Amino acid sequence: MTTAVKYFLLIINNKKARNTIIGIVIGVIAAVLFLLMFTYESTQQNAAPIAEKAKEEYSFWQTHTPGSQNLSCQGERYCSYFKSSVTDWCCYFVGYCIQESGYETKDFGFAPGTIMWTNxxxxxxxxxxxxxxxxxxxxxxxxxxxxxxxxxATGNVDHIGIVVEVKDNSVTVIAGNEYNGQTSNWATVSYVNKYTLQLNDDSIACYGAVGSAIEKGLANVTRNVITHNEVGIFYSELDNSDFGSVTANDNGALSVGAYGWHGNNALSLLRKAYSISNAEIxxxxxxxxxxxRKVIAAIxxxxxxxxxxxxxxxxxxxxxxxxTNAGIEAQNQTSTENAEEYIAICQENNINDKRAIVYCADILNQFGTGSFDKNVYGNGHNGVLYGVSNATFDSVYSSKRAWSDSNYSYETRRKWTYDYLKGLSDTDFS
Structure with a gap:
């Protein structure tokens, strides 16, 4: 018997030593769980650093002048960051705050113009x-x-800023390229500004919900329902072998993977896998x-x-x-992105009942992200929820709008989804 084994047996047989070791192990596990909880909680406010960076920039200009920084104007700081000459620079200011906070601007829709950004x-x-x-x-x-x-009426937007505080019925904004409280066309005399507006101010057109937290439970239930309806297994219960679903002809085109990604969405999934590890693919x-070689050429x-x-x-x-590992990781990433996208679309359409959101997310996955719209189909049929004025869970289900015309060819899918969601507790969605 080796010396190491002897010492191990002595420690295990010693009650005090054994309890000490158990205490250490429990402490480590608790620390890991706390770290995981803290990490998750931090993601709930994952856009807050952008607001903090905007505050820093605003404070900076309270004590500095462009001349002291060898700049022609405040806007040059942000335009030059993106290798642009000085122009109307509100987008560049916001892009600067995003990127300097450690994020990729493309993940936040960055564009040098406001209309392009909202698109x-x-x-x-x-x-x-x-x-x-x-x-x-x-x-x-x-x-x-x-x-x-x-x-x-027009989709026009004139200006962009960053929300730095929301209180009662007001919102506090920091924005660049401002002059007397509105966007300036005189880029060399505009500045970083901070001000507060009522939420119902008529000039506020829309928001970019970057960093908005979608409850983890809601996203998980959404993924489970969609995956069950596509491949017959909850996403949380998938084995690696379950990620290889391929249907050659699913209503006229290939569908693949845990979500049944169809046609060009299937191709996009493979492209993501290729970007994760082109060596594996x-x-x-x-x-x-x-x-x-033909599949690689398509990718x-x-x-x-x-x-x-x-x-x-x-x-x-x-x-x-x-x-492959890359293929599975691509499905993990894309399924989460899709679930969050579907949830956001439901919320934009004033669907707030969590069971109704999941029910409708499954519809969006099946029929496409435009399937709520009026006259969305070439055959003249309205979108699957068009005409549903009270979007509660029961009213959406009872409308039978997503059951596929009068023959109700998706009745089994819709009924299973309804019954499953009805059986969940409210805490499953949070």
Missing amino acids: NLKELGKLKSADNYTPQVGNLIFFDYGGRSHYK NRVALSYSNTG TNGSDWSSYVPDSYTCSCIKAMLL
């Missing part, structure tokens, strides 16, 4: 109407000085010879898979790619 946020599912959204610290705030009705491709080129129905050998190749 990007809309695509990300993070654009919120000022009529029915309460902003959070760190959110982006957009203005149309023609008023909200003008914004709704290329290794699979090589084992499928010319077929693998790396501008292919269109909207009506792509592959043969069985190509399906085997795609399945092998999905089952």
